[in-house]
Amino acid sequence: MTPLTAFNLCALALFCMGLYGVLARKNLIAMLIGVELMLNAASLNALAWGRYGLVDPAHAAVSGQILVLFIIGLAAAEAAIALAIILAVHRHRHSVDVDDLDTLEG
Amino acid sequence: MVLDTPTLTRLALAALAAPLCAFAIAGLALRSRPRAAAALVIASGALTALATLAILALADAPIQQVWTWLRVGDTDLGFGVLLDPRSRLMGAVVGVITLLVQIYSTGYMAHDPGRTRFFALLALFEWAMLGFAYAPDLLQAFIFWELVGLASFFLIGFWYDRPEAIAAAKKAFIMTRVGDVAMLIGLVLLFALAGTLDIRESLDRLHSLLQGHGITSLQVEVAAALLFVGVVGKSAQFPLHTWLPDAMAGPTPVSALLHSATMVAAGVFLFARFEELFLLAPLTRSAALLLTAFTALLAALLASVQVDIKRVWAWSSISQLGTMLAGLAAGGLSSGLFHLTTHAAFKALLFLSAGALIHHYGTQDLRALGRAGARRDRLTMLGLLVGAAALAGIPGFAGFASKEAVLTAVHDVPGRAAATGFALLVIGAGFTAYYVGRVAFLLLRPTAAEPHEPTPPDAHGHPPTTAMSASILTLTLITLALAFAGPLVASLLGQPLPELALAHAVPGIAAVALGLAVAVFDFGRKSSAPPLFERVPALHGLLLRGFYVDAIYQRVFVGAARLCARALHFAETRLLDPAADGLARLTLAMGEGTARGQSGQLQRYIGVAALLLACVALWLGFAE
Numbered sequence: 001m002t003p004l005t006a007f008n009l010c011a012l013a014l015f016c017m018g019l020y021g022v023l024a025r026k027n028l029i030a031m032l033i034g035v036e037l038m039l040n041a042a043s044l045n046a047l048a049w050g051r052y053g054l055v056d057p058a059h060a061a062v063s064g065q066i067l068v069l070f071i072i073g074l075a076a077a078e079a080a081i082a083l084a085i086i087l088a089v090h091r092h093r094h095s096v097d098v099d100d101l102d103t104l105e106g
Numbered sequence: 107m108v109l110d111t112p113t114l115t116r117l118a119l120a121a122l123a124a125p126l127c128a129f130a131i132a133g134l135a136l137r138s139r140p141r142a143a144a145a146l147v148i149a150s151g152a153l154t155a156l157a158t159l160a161i162l163a164l165a166d167a168p169i170q171q172v173w174t175w176l177r178v179g180d181t182d183l184g185f186g187v188l189l190d191p192r193s194r195l196m197g198a199v200v201g202v203i204t205l206l207v208q209i210y211s212t213g214y215m216a217h218d219p220g221r222t223r224f225f226a227l228l229a230l231f232e233w234a235m236l237g238f239a240y241a242p243d244l245l246q247a248f249i250f251w252e253l254v255g256l257a258s259f260f261l262i263g264f265w266y267d268r269p270e271a272i273a274a275a276k277k278a279f280i281m282t283r284v285g286d287v288a289m290l291i292g293l294v295l296l297f298a299l300a301g302t303l304d305i306r307e308s309l310d311r312l313h314s315l316l317q318g319h320g321i322t323s324l325q326v327e328v329a330a331a332l333l334f335v336g337v338v339g340k341s342a343q344f345p346l347h348t349w350l351p352d353a354m355a356g357p358t359p360v361s362a363l364l365h366s367a368t369m370v371a372a373g374v375f376l377f378a379r380f381e382e383l384f385l386l387a388p389l390t391r392s393a394a395l396l397l398t399a400f401t402a403l404l405a406a407l408l409a410s411v412q413v414d415i416k417r418v419w420a421w422s423s424i425s426q427l428g429t430m431l432a433g434l435a436a437g438g439l440s441s442g443l444f445h446l447t448t449h450a451a452f453k454a455l456l457f458l459s460a461g462a463l464i465h466h467y468g469t470q471d472l473r474a475l476g477r478a479g480a481r482r483d484r485l486t487m488l489g490l491l492v493g494a495a496a497l498a499g500i501p502g503f504a505g506f507a508s509k510e511a512v513l514t515a516v517h518d519v520p521g522r523a524a525a526t527g528f529a530l531l532v533i534g535a536g537f538t539a540y541y542v543g544r545v546a547f548l549l550l551r552p553t554a555a556e557p558h559e560p561t562p563p564d565a566h567g568h569p570p571t572t573a574m575s576a577s578i579l580t581l582t583l584i585t586l587a588l589a590f591a592g593p594l595v596a597s598l599l600g601q602p603l604p605e606l607a608l609a610h611a612v613p614g615i616a617a618v619a620l621g622l623a624v625a626v627f628d629f630g631r632k633s634s635a636p637p638l639f640e641r642v643p644a645l646h647g648l649l650l651r652g653f654y655v656d657a658i659y660q661r662v663f664v665g666a667a668r669l670c671a672r673a674l675h676f677a678e679t680r681l682l683d684p685a686a687d688g689l690a691r692l693t694l695a696m697g698e699g700t701a702r703g704q705s706g707q708l709q710r711y712i713g714v715a716a717l718l719l720a721c722v723a724l725w726l727g728f729a730e
Contacts, residue, residue, distance in 0.1 A: 023713050031709075098708050105706030 007048035015041035028086045028096040032079065039075045043068045109164045115171045118187040118240055121157035121201065124150035125233040133226035140222045144212050147225040151205040154232060158201030162194045162598075170242050170306070181303060188242030188305070191599045195443055196239040196375050199450045202584070203367035204232040206577045210458050211359040213571030214465055224264060224357070231257035235368040239375060244293050244303045247379070251289075251340070251372060255282050258369045262356040274355035281349040285339015289376075292332025296383070299325055309382040316386055323386070330387035333380055334394050341373030341427045344401040348656045351420040358461030361416060365423040366454040374427060374446050377434045385437060392523040395435040395516065399527035399534070402428030404653070406537035410544065411639050411649040414470045415460045418545055422497060423453055425534055429512055432527055438515025440599040445508035447595060448588045452496035452504055455581040459490035462570040462578060463549075472545060476552030486570055489578040491546060496585050498542040499535055499618050504588040509535065511592060513614045514604040528613075536617030543625025544637070551630065 014037055021034025050064015090096050109117070128150035132143035172186030208228055215221040234253035241247035255278075263275025299321050300308035315321045337343070342350035350370065354361055364370065377384065377394075384391050402425045409421035426449050434442035463486060464470055467478040481487055496505035513535070516528045570578070596603045628637035639646045651657065 019716060023709050023716070101708060102706030105704060 002052070004048055004052040007044060007052075011041040011044040011048070014038075014044065026097050026099055028089065028098055029083075031098065032082050032086070035082075036075060036079065039071060039078075043071045046071070107164055108166045109160070111169050111171075114161055114165050114169055114189055115187060117157045117161055118189060118197075121154045121161070121197065122187070122233060122236055122240065124153045124157075125229040125236070129226050129229035129233060132222060132229065137222055140225075143222040144208075144225050147229045148205070148208050148212070150229060151201075151208045151232065154236065155201035155205040158194075158197040158236070161189055162198035165189055165194060168306075172242055172304070183245055184243045184303065185246055186242050187240040189240065190306075192375070192378050192439075192443065193239050193241075195447065195595065195598060196371070196378075197236055199371070199447055200232060200235050200239060200367045203450055203454050204228065204235075204363060206581055207359045207363045207454065207458070210362075210461070210574050210577035211357075213574035214359050214461055215357060216571070218357075220264065224261075227257060227260050227264070228359075228363070231261060231363065231368055235372060238372055242305060244297060244305055244308065247305065247376075248290065248293055251336075251376070252286065254369055254372050255279060255286070255340070258353075258360075258364055261360040261364070262353045264356055264360065268355065270352075271355040274349070274352040278349040278353050281346050282339045285336045285346055288332045289336025289339075292329050292336065295325070295329040295332060299329060305379065309380070312383065312386065326383070327387045327389050330380070330383050330390040331393070333376065333383070334390055337373040337377050337394075337431065338397070339373070340376070341370045341431060342424050343373075343398055343428060343431065344404055345655065347401060347405065347424050348652065348659065350424055351417050351652075354414070354416040354420055358416065358457060358464060361420070362454045362457035362461065365419065365457060366450040370423060370427055371446060371450060374430050374434065374442065377431055378439060378443055378446075381434060381437075381439050384435065391435050391437075392521065395432050395519070395527045396523050396530075398428040398431035398435060399516070399530035400428075401425070402432065403530045403534035403537070406534040406541065408649055408652055410537055410541040411646060413472050415463070415472050415475060415545065416457070416470055418472070418541060419453065419456050419460060422456075422538065422541065423449075425538060426453065426497070429509060429531060429534070432531055433512030433515050436512075436516040436519045436524060436527075438512060438518075438601075438604065440596040440601040440603055441508070441511035441515040443599060444592055444595040444603065445505075445512050447591070448496065448504035448508040448585070451581060451585045451588050452493040455489050455493035455578065455585050456497065458574070458578050458581060459486045459493065462486040462574050463490075464567075465574070466567040466569050468567045472548045473553065476549045480549045481552075483570065485575050486578060487549070489582045490549070492582045492585055494542045494546050496589075498539040498622065499614070500539075500622075501615065502589060504585050504591075507589055507592045510611055510614055511603045514610045517610045518604055532613045532617045535614055536621040539618040539621030540625050540638070543622045544629055547625060547629035 018034045018037030018039075018041060021037060022031050023034075025031055025034065046064045046067045048064075050062075050067070086096055089101070093100060125147075128147045132146050136143040136146065168188070168190035170186065170188045170190075172182075172184035174182040174184050176183040208225065211221075211224065211228065215224050218224065231254070234250050234257050238247060238250035238254055241250055259275050259279040262278050263271050265271045296308055296312070297303060299315065300311040302308050302311065312321070312326065316323065316326060339346045350365075353364060356364070384394070405421045405423075405425035405428065409418050409425065412418045412421060426445070430442045430445045430449065433445055460470075463475050463480050463483065466483060466486075467475055467480065469475060469478065492503070496503040499506045499509045513528065513531055516524055516531060592603050624638055639649060648654070
């Protein structure tokens with residue numbers, strides 16, 4: 001097993017955990033944590049590919065890291081917005097259970 | 107004495123403004139005060155009559171004053187007044203006749219709940235007609251021409267709760283519209299040829315263009331022919347004549363106005379206004395001469411069998427209008443306009459006295475009127491007989507001089523068309539004398555009622571009021587005086603009336619004498635022999651139904667329109683509606699179907715999305 005494969009498998013495991021969290025947990029904050037895990041999986045993949053190939057060797061070392069920096073910034077912003085939305089939902093409905101939020105039912 | 111130009115212009119504007127203001131005030135502010143409305147309208151009518159008479163008598167050279175209200179490219183759209191001999195004569199006829207009809211209407215319409223509206227509309231009618239007569243501009247002429255049609259539509263349909271009045275109003279409006287479309291095209295063509303909207307200038311330019319070969323004579327012929335179609339519609343000439351007898355459904359004063367000075371006279375005046383154009387179009391002139399002479403004969407025949415007194419006068423109007431137009435088409439400007447003037451007076455007189463009889467005895471049936479004692483209304487009968495004598499063309503009366511002038515003008519034109527027209531007109535004059543005699547004898551010497559005739563309705567009528575009698579008397583005097591007005595009209599228009607040579611006059615006088623003799627023979631004796639036309643039942647039926655012209659129009663045009671409407675109705679209810687409904691139902695069903703998949707559960711959406719993404723990823727992976 002090459003190091004790249006090992007990192008990829010690790011990222012896959014992280015992503016699946018995150019997806020499971022998003023799909024299975026009923027608490028909005030837990031779902032948000034799942035989303036963060038999925039983002040981290042993507043970051044890990046980016047770093048691994050940046051370090052071990054697939055990208056132009058001349059910029060290989062930094063391009064993956066730059067991408068990850070952007071992802072971290074994005075994740076911070078996303079977390080802030082998502083938490084604000086969750087707070088607003090809680091104020092209105094006194095609940096953060098995702099099953100209660102079904103007013104768009106057709 | 108001759109007034110200066112500014113004064114005359116101001117007088118003309120006052121004559122135009124007075125009825126318009128009266129119409130607006132009476133129609134808007136005086137709805138609940140009929141007496142005040144009538145007084146206001148009559149005051150405006152008197153002002154207009156005085157102004158138009160002053161313009162007629164106290165003007166010299168032609169005056170044209172135009173104010174531009176819009177400039178389009180190089181063309182000025184103007185509004186103004188043109189006071190030349192023709193429009194001065196026409197304006198005075200309109201002013202005087204309208205005033206007398208308005209005064210008469212105070213009696214005739216005294217018991218009608220809608221009389222405010224009636225007087226307001228009379229003022230509108232007068233304004234429209236005067237605006238047309240004084241129009242110096244093609245566009246202005248067309249606008250007022252249409253306003254005349256609109257006002258007569260309102261007045262014919264004045265009793266809007268009577269279906270036949272509504273039908274007659276619609277018929278008048280639609281049939282004249284047929285002519286108006288052609289006329290509009292003709293006006294546009296005239297404008298395109300001459301490049302100006304000014305009527306007199308466009309006629310001058312047309313003349314010089316034609317001489318300099320700038321335009322072909324065919325173009326002029328087409329423009330003239332199109333204008334003539336407009337005249338045919340407005341003046342109720344064959345084949346657009348059937349609306350006028352139906353227009354009797356309006357109140358009698360309206361008929362008097364419509365048949366004499368306004369509406370139908372507008373067509374004749376249009377012809378006179380564009381006389382120079384028609385002189386440049388000999389082909390159209392010949393066709394017009396033949397067609398109008400034919401109409402004159404046809405309508406005189408139809409008038410000979412009517413039992414409704416108003417319908418007799420209606421057909422006689424068509425016949426007389428044909429005579430006028432034939433005179434104009436023959437180039438006899440002063441003959442045609444002189445006949446227009448005399449006809450305006452005696453036809454208004456005939457209608458007003460017929461209206462007085464109808465008002466008194468509550469029926470329009472000639473025989474019933476005679477039996478009810480129409481001859482005892484001395485003054486009314488005097489007016490009616492003077493008018494009838496003028497209409498018949500008995501020497502010494504107004505109609506004789508003007509009709510002979512027309513006949514001579516037609517006779518003086520060389521060619522076979524004019525000769526045929528002359529013959530038609532002479533025969534028409536004979537039948538005119540016949541039906542006039544018939545009316546006179548049926549009223550004066552009533553016959554015993556036949557069993558199948560309808561009995562007259564119980565007379566709730568009123569004898570003519572002072573106002574009505576005064577109007578009738580005035581018109582009687584005017585009619586008598588107009589017999590001697592020929593030379594005046596001729597010198598006003600600057601074209602002498604044709605010399606009344608004995609050879610030309612003999613056929614006309616003989617025809618009149620013959621017609622009267624037959625009328626005396628048919629109706630003047632105590633005899634049970636049926637009159638002329640009733641001896642041939644087939645012909646009598648044909649005449650009573652107006653040669654089936656109306657029935658044919660009903661079948662062909664109304665039928666075709668109905669067929670179209672039915673086809674469109676089918677297309678809409680059976681094709682378009684179901685298609686639209688089906689589309690709506692389809693959209694609804696699709697919406698309902700997809701709505702079922704919307705659970706509102708966020709995690710289910712995410713799961714589906716993830717699954718789909720995974721599938722896409724797998725597919726892409728295996729595709730490589």
